[in-house]
Every structure is written in structure tokens, then in C-alpha cells.
Amino acid sequence: MSRKLNPQQEAVLKSLNDPVRRRLFDFISQSAQPASRDEAAKAAGISRTLAAYHLDRLATAGLLAVSYARPEGKSGPGAGRTAKLYALAQEEVSVSLPARNYRLLGSLLANAASTDTSGVVLQALHQAAREEGKNLGQGSGELLPLLDELGYEPQADDQGEITMGNCPFHMVAQHQTQLVCSMNLQLVSGALEGCQMDCGLAELSPRAGRCCVVVHPQ
Helix, strand or coil: CCCCCCHHHHHHHHHHHCHHHHHHHHHHHHCCCCEEHHHHHHHHCCCHHHHHHHHHHHHHCCCEEEEEECCCCCCCCCCCCCEEEEEECCCCCCCCCCCCCHHHHHHHHHHHHHCCCCCHHHHHHHHHHHHHHHHHHHHHCCHHHHHHHHCCCEEECCCCCEEECCCCCHHHHCCCHHHHHHHHHHHHHHHHHHCCCCCEEEEECCCCCCCCEEEEEC
């Protein structure tokens, strides 16, 4: 039986089906700060006019968020036109056929776990998360590719410290922050153990714009 896509699903699929648009989306999603049309055009190897067209289509589909700012270091009269900037949208956009609502399921389970005053459910969640992380780590053998596959968008600096640019459970974490953060910690700690990364230590280090877990070299 054929299924008809809703307008948002059609917009998302069409947006990422174009190779140029995909390159632009990948560049914006990996940028630490909102990017201008000029920066995106240079990264994708296309003209500014073409970049503007595709970036606006991605924004219309809900994949990018738009903001406006003057060029850095310039203000007042003669500072130039306000630049249109693009960043990855914070609202999740997903396509599932047939329709599924795993976000609602996650929220319900998290709300139920948070009402358990005995601590038994939280302990079971931590154990399950750590075991799952360990099993995934043993299957992968490499920590950074595994964390990237899980949606954490890991970044390692020159000292070997790994920060996570994204929380895969962001929507649930907004309402059950402590629960989700503690689960993230156990999941990443298990992955470290499974990958046999004895030199790494995961700890909670919440900061705006990234996941709460940081991996420190011991």
C-alpha cells in the first residue's frame, strides 16, 4: 500500500536529495557558529546567489535556523548591511514511514522513571546504559566513530579531550535533564570500557550548546 507524505516530510526529503544542498547542510551542521552565505558558498564551491537559494530552502524545510547580525567588529553607521546567518535548527525534524513517535515514548518512560523515589529504576537505567555502551564499544573498537554514529558529534582537541557537540536525546533532556545526563554518562563510560580506552575518563561537564559529557585523558 502506498503512503502519502505530509508537506513537512516532502520538504525534508527534497531538501537533502540535492547534492549541493546536502553539502551546504553538512557545512552548517558542523560549524561552531552561525555561518553566512559567503562562508557557505565558499565551503560548497558554488556562487553566493546559488548558496542563498539553497540555504533558504533548507530553512523553509525546518532544517536550518536563520538569524541576522552585522559583520564582526563593525557597528553603527557605515558598518555595512546586516548579514543573514544560518545555523542548525534546534527543533528535531524526522521522517518515518509509517508514522512512529519514539520521542513521545522516550518522554513517557523518562517521566515514569523520574517518579520512582526508591532509586531502583534509575539504577536499572544506569546499568542498562553502561552495558549497552560496553557492547557497542566491543563491536566497534573505535570510540570516536562510535560516538559519532550514536549522534554525539564528538570533537577531540590536541590534548585528547573529547567534547560532544550534540545530545542525541535533546528533546527528552529538556524536561528530564538529570535523568538523561546521568544516562549519557553511563552510556559513554560503557563505550570507553568496551573500546578498551583505559586512558579516558568520562565525567559530567554541562555547558550550553553541547552534550553534558566530556571525556578526559587520564
